[in-house]
Amino acid sequence: MDQLQLREIEFRCIQEEQPFCTASCPLHVDVRAFMAGLAKGDLREARRVLDRTMPFPEIIGRLCDQPCYPFCKRGEIGDPLATARLERFCVTNSTTVLKLPKLPAKGGSVAIIGSGLSGMTAALDLGRKGRKATLITTAPSLGGTLRSYPETDLPQETLSQAATLLESYGVALQLAAPLDRESIAALTTKYDAVYFDCDEIGPDLLPFATDPLDPLTLNLPHEGYFAGGGIVAGTPFSVIKQVEDGRRAALTIERYLQKVSLTAQREMEGACTTRMYTVTTGMPHLAQIIPADPAIGYTAIEAQQEAGRCIHCECMECVKQCVYLREYKEYPKTLIRKIYNNQAIVQGTHNANRMINACSLCGQCTTICPHDFPVADVCRATRQEMVRTNHMPPSAHDFALEDMRFSLSPFCTLSRHQPGTERSRYVFYPGCQLAGSAPEAVKSTYQYLTDQLQGGVALILDCCGIPAHWAGEEKLFAETMEDFRAKIERLGNPTVITACSSCLSIFQKFAPEIQATSLWQVLDTLDLPVHPDLLPRQTLTIHDPCTTRHQDELQASVRNLCHKLGLNIVENRFSGKMTDCCGYGGLMQYANPQLGAKAAVVKAERSDHDGLAYCAMCRDNLAAAGNRVAHLLDYIFPVFEAQEPLDRNNPGFSQRHENRARLQQQLLTTLWREPSTPEPEHKKIRLLLAQEVLDLLNSRHILEEDVQKVIHQASRTSKYLINPNNGHRLASYKPVRVTYWVEYQPTDQGYEIYNGYSHRMLLPEEKP
Amino acid sequence: MSTFSFIEATSWQCAQCHQPLQPAKVNVSYLNSVFNVELMACPQCGFILVPEHLAVGKMLEVEQLLEDK
Numbered sequence: 145m146d147q148l149q150l151r152e153i154e155f156r157c158i159q160e161e162q163p164f165c166t167a168s169c170p171l172h173v174d175v176r177a178f179m180a181g182l183a184k185g186d187l188r189e190a191r192r193v194l195d196r197t198m199p200f201p202e203i204i205g206r207l208c209d210q211p212c213y214p215f216c217k218r219g220e221i222g223d224p225l226a227t228a229r230l231e232r233f234c235v236t237n238s239t240t241v242l243k244l245p246k247l248p249a250k251g252g253s254v255a256i257i258g259s260g261l262s263g264m265t266a267a268l269d270l271g272r273k274g275r276k277a278t279l280i281t282t283a284p285s286l287g288g289t290l291r292s293y294p295e296t297d298l299p300q301e302t303l304s305q306a307a308t309l310l311e312s313y314g315v316a317l318q319l320a321a322p323l324d325r326e327s328i329a330a331l332t333t334k335y336d337a338v339y340f341d342c343d344e345i346g347p348d349l350l351p352f353a354t355d356p357l358d359p360l361t362l363n364l365p366h367e368g369y370f371a372g373g374g375i376v377a378g379t380p381f382s383v384i385k386q387v388e389d390g391r392r393a394a395l396t397i398e399r400y401l402q403k404v405s406l407t408a409q410r411e412m413e414g415a416c417t418t419r420m421y422t423v424t425t426g427m428p429h430l431a432q433i434i435p436a437d438p439a440i441g442y443t444a445i446e447a448q449q450e451a452g453r454c455i456h457c458e459c460m461e462c463v464k465q466c467v468y469l470r471e472y473k474e475y476p477k478t479l480i481r482k483i484y485n486n487q488a489i490v491q492g493t494h495n496a497n498r499m500i501n502a503c504s505l506c507g508q509c510t511t512i513c514p515h516d517f518p519v520a521d522v523c524r525a526t527r528q529e530m531v532r533t534n535h536m537p538p539s540a541h542d543f544a545l546e547d548m549r550f551s552l553s554p555f556c557t558l559s560r561h562q563p564g565t566e567r568s569r570y571v572f573y574p575g576c577q578l579a580g581s582a583p584e585a586v587k588s589t590y591q592y593l594t595d596q597l598q599g600g601v602a603l604i605l606d607c608c609g610i611p612a613h614w615a616g617e618e619k620l621f622a623e624t625m626e627d628f629r630a631k632i633e634r635l636g637n638p639t640v641i642t643a644c645s646s647c648l649s650i651f652q653k654f655a656p657e658i659q660a661t662s663l664w665q666v667l668d669t670l671d672l673p674v675h676p677d678l679l680p681r682q683t684l685t686i687h688d689p690c691t692t693r694h695q696d697e698l699q700a701s702v703r704n705l706c707h708k709l710g711l712n713i714v715e716n717r718f719s720g721k722m723t724d725c726c727g728y729g730g731l732m733q734y735a736n737p738q739l740g741a742k743a744a745v746v747k748a749e750r751s752d753h754d755g756l757a758y759c760a761m762c763r764d765n766l767a768a769a770g771n772r773v774a775h776l777l778d779y780i781f782p783v784f785e786a787q788e789p790l791d792r793n794n795p796g797f798s799q800r801h802e803n804r805a806r807l808q809q810q811l812l813t814t815l816w817r818e819p820s821t822p823e824p825e826h827k828k829i830r831l832l833l834a835q836e837v838l839d840l841l842n843s844r845h846i847l848e849e850d851v852q853k854v855i856h857q858a859s860r861t862s863k864y865l866i867n868p869n870n871g872h873r874l875a876s877y878k879p880v881r882v883t884y885w886v887e888y889q890p891t892d893q894g895y896e897i898y899n900g901y902s903h904r905m906l907l908p909e910e911k912p
Numbered sequence: 913m914s915t916f917s918f919i920e921a922t923s924w925q926c927a928q929c930h931q932p933l934q935p936a937k938v939n940v941s942y943l944n945s946v947f948n949v950e951l952m953a954c955p956q957c958g959f960i961l962v963p964e965h966l967a968v969g970k971m972l973e974v975e976q977l978l979e980d981k
Contacts, residue, residue, distance in 0.1 A: 492981075493977070493980050493981060494980045494981070495980065497979070497980050498980075537976070537979030537980060538943070538979060539975065539976070539979060540979075844968075862927065862928050863927075863928055863957070863959060864927050864928075865924040865925060865926060865927060865933075865959065865961060866924070866925055866926075866927040867923045867924055867925070868923070868925060869923050873927065874924055874961070876962070883962075885962060885964070885967065899964065901964045901967045901968055902967065903962060903967040903971045903972065903975065904942060904975050905940050905941065905942045905971050905974070905975055906940060906941045906942060907938065907940055907960050907962070908938050908939055908940070908960070909958075
């Protein structure tokens, strides 16, 4: 990802866009922060917000015509916020908190003719920038139209305060100056730039016509002359318009004096549009707080209540749903910046590695995002880059990739035409996780498909390679796909029927030339075996796997199947396109096991009902998180003596290995009458494992087979430690990259296992 | 190079040599980094003990640090 790509992608995230109030305010007052201050009862904090943006808070805070009002999102769920009234409350009950600095003098002299609010604002802004500004008026005091406001609306004292403020920034005030057309014309030649405040200076006094006035720069047709303020024909006098014009003119004049472009990059000046996206659905309606005495305005309590109605507009739509973004406290824009910075590190710690590897790549955020922010694509591409540049932490995906290699090993794979046939119209591809989780379901399904479908149904036990794809291991993934293509070709290009939606998504994307469909869509066309007595009475909620997010037909078939079977199912708000990942996607549960577990809890909690999954990993992860959840195949091909499908345990990593290997063995010997690959010696070692030891080994990613290898090695070499106090043995072995340690004791029934742990650091005698 | 010491009293003995373990200076390595450490080992055959708390504690910490370099 280069900087240009970064900018392009991060632009899609609108979390940092201005809220609707700030965007519609020509001064861009941070109304959100103002409301937050008031809602806390922190008047000083609220006042600081006004002081930062408003030129004369004492005046504008009392007279603001709140152009933000119709844009306030609170209006969708109640009344818009009474911002003007709250500003008045704030400025009448506080004094200046923040005085903006005056920049060093820069030269250039500017005359501001007319002392309405626009002229005052221009003078103040220029004075702050270090320009020598002279404010000239025929009037005895400042304010223009402001002088006509009743004392209750605007105490005249505020105007004299404004004069003091202007003088503190070095603005020269020439009050009661005799001005006519000739004297104005003469005056202007003495200054580098001149601003006419039309609130006080009518067209009759100007030395030349004000048409055309450039609305962006307020530049008159004569170089160095600018004009603004006053009334726009047909509209009432607007205080905010005076301030906006004064500010705009000051910026133009500053640019004019600097001899830089007067027009470049001024789109966001003044009221502007915003791409902010805020959903108010589900928020409670709240009406505006009306002051008990409207003439006095809000009391402190009323103001706090009114400001408390602000919903603090932001987007965060993806973050609200995504456990990963919440865990790392990022929204897509900050996430991608962290990723970019992580990749830019040459020497030092890559702190974001784990974060990059923990995304489930499920795409829910992209579906939610109004601008399709591609978090998954960025994370996956970054992982690929890490692998290519040798920066992928070896431990990040090792366990998952070893699991994949085992599924692809001669102990688990199988590719055969239907027994007794040499042609296949179809091939059933259950996927590695169904074979690992529910081998009996694979057998029944295959049996059923061979009975029901004409033209031969081959069987492939294999792994589609998605773990390598998720891990950024492009080479390994490409090899796996190549191998898959070759197998399909050798079978005569049958239509692939997958039970796993991840496999299906991979085949559709990376081998589009191969016909592939889901088991569910095929079953939907066949007569189903129905077992009404074995169905659960209660309603189940469907947990769609995240890899079916864009597979509408597949999801529809699953629902058809449920109806045909007679299952009572109910949708939850996060099914279909919005579905969550169970924690397996993107190898999240390996890169960050605690987060993986949280993801399963989030998915389960989308509904109060027991669950029905049709992905083996969803089923097992939801079960591991303590939920009652069955697999759809449990109800199509029930195993009669089996335990309640909703209560089936998560088999764990070791049992999955065992199930895959045994399934291949059993199918080879029973269906094809072929010998299976002989078991390695260490597999004969019988282990006695208490549940808590098994759980510990699972959490530490230690397989029973690793334990068997350690004990086998210790028996072979007699190299192990012994504790004379209890007879326990401690031995270690490093089959590939990880050194495993096992504490055990031989007994008559087998080896009692007490503990297991591992490390990657190499001891002196070990080779990398 | 400084030596990190992980010497501790232990009940483990070498089964093959029938020896109690003694402190030994050894080099452990990971991803091109080598550390000189003192661990308990069999004085006769050199079998090194990596105790559980070290493997899942300090060692893991250093492994992860090096992996993120």
